[in-house]
Amino acid sequence: MKQPAMLSAKAFEASEAPIKAFGEALLEAGKANPDIVVVSTDSSSGSGLSPFKAAFPERHIEFGIMEQGAVGYCAGMAAVGKIPFYAAIAPFVSARPFEMVKDDLGYMRQNVKVIGRCGGLTYSQLGPTHHSIDDFALMRTIPGLLVLNPGDPVSIRKATLALAKHSGPSYMRIGSPNMPVLYDEDLPFEIGKGILVREGHDVTLIGTGTVLCQAVKAAQLLDRKGISARVIDIHSIKPLDEDMILKAAGETGRIVTVEEHFLNGGLGSAIAQFLSQTRPTPVKMLGIDDRFASNGPYEGLLGQHGLLAEQIAASSIEFLKKKF
């Protein structure tokens, strides 16, 4: 059965802060389930927790700047039936307390949702301590832990509500600047299922999170050059929608992955790992190579790593010329 492409007719007309979308959905989830608690490490309002805190002050727990301990507390609360959402700046809930996430959430299989906000390069000016371009690589190694990275405000809302219903340890990355709305509100959203954003048959661009919009724009640019690019949104880095990726590999022959992450261990790496063992397919991986990113305006950093729409389009054209 042919899947419909999901890109809204009104895509790019509106934009919204990812933290706002997350915070509103979290409040909605909290109203539906009294076991949901939210955990802050001195980053409540910046992490979108204010609406929840205003509605349920007794279910909002502040810890100060102690990310390792907070993960352990979340595990303990989950062990006695609470459902903690713990949100803070992405590197400080992923790389810093990694072992606590691995052992206390992953190995103990606790129902805790860790939200890394201002992820990827979006805390651009603050430099590499505040970038999180290794979080997928880290989190992907933890058995049983979901890794999500939704790519527009609508899918952030849906992902948040899906996380609230899912039972098990999870990590979700969201960005910082306003994101263009790409989808309509009736978007079907399922953890582990990719979204066919637009059809195409010459190449497939697989985007995720904050740079999904760049991939979509790149596809539109490629159109003008007579290249038909399919776009897939992989919001679930783990589990990966293998069927959708395999189908795209078969039907378009070449894959370009677009992510705000080190090439080591990210989405491109996961896709290459999968395809090399199922249907060897040329994959061009766009992301951050083996160096720390610089500092400055967000789009400036994207440009330094070839992640702007025009660059993605140009890389795709070069990639399509290449003989394998």
Place this chain on the structure above:
Amino acid sequence: MPLSKKEELKLKFKALALRENVLRMVKAAGTGHMGGALSAADIVAVLYYKFMKLDPQNPGLADRDRFVLSAGHKCLILYAALAEKGYFPKEIMDSYGELDSHIPGHPSMDKLPGVEANTGSLGHGLSIAAGMAMGLKLSASPARVYTLMGDGELAEGSNWEAAAAASHHKLDNLTAIVDKNGLQIGGPSDSIMNYEPLQDRWASFGWSVRRIDGHDYPTIVQTLESLPFEKGKPSLIIADTVKSKGFPFAEGKAAYHYWKATKEELQLADEALAAARAGLEKALAEAQVKGGL
């Protein structure tokens, strides 16, 4: 209430049974973290046989008290207590060290009922236990949470994050016990990284602190009876103990942190436990406990 002679003897027999279980497991594998298991044996016996509300037939009981073994390497004493309480058939103790054994070298919730947390990496248990205490308070549960820590473990900074937050959030349903046997794998804990004065450090983090002899039954019981030491504060018990307590050949020696048991040592251990049993039987006879234990 002062501990009756009868009850004290009863608890001591239980602690002896736990030590016998520890030896049984070490015999199965030939090795094990014995020293710290035995230093904690008396406290663990009193917790499991006098204080904690548990139902071995229903390990998931909602309002059960929780015991989190932060020093996960002391798992032999946890397994010994769970086996003795009837959480699992005692034969499982003979599988220690085997492939896929239900009693791994650090405790795993997936493998055994009654294990509350997957510890082993140090500096995790206090946060997890405190999170449980927090969640139970939010649910208005009467349950208490206990966590047993090693003294060497206190050098893990994550403990001090957890300690500050536990007092900030007034978790008076939480009790942490530091098994201060004074030795870690590399030697005397205070010389490796000094955390004395322990009472002052914990008190300055907002805990209500008592320091006790961790092998003296009337003191252990009286201390646990008075929990929480102060309303609105988490309680901290520093238990001064002897590493490998009960095996005189190994007592107070860091080398027995992880025991690679020789045949001769196993013989000595058997003899020590047999002598302890004979001593308790004698004390029981002398005490003329009416109706027996």
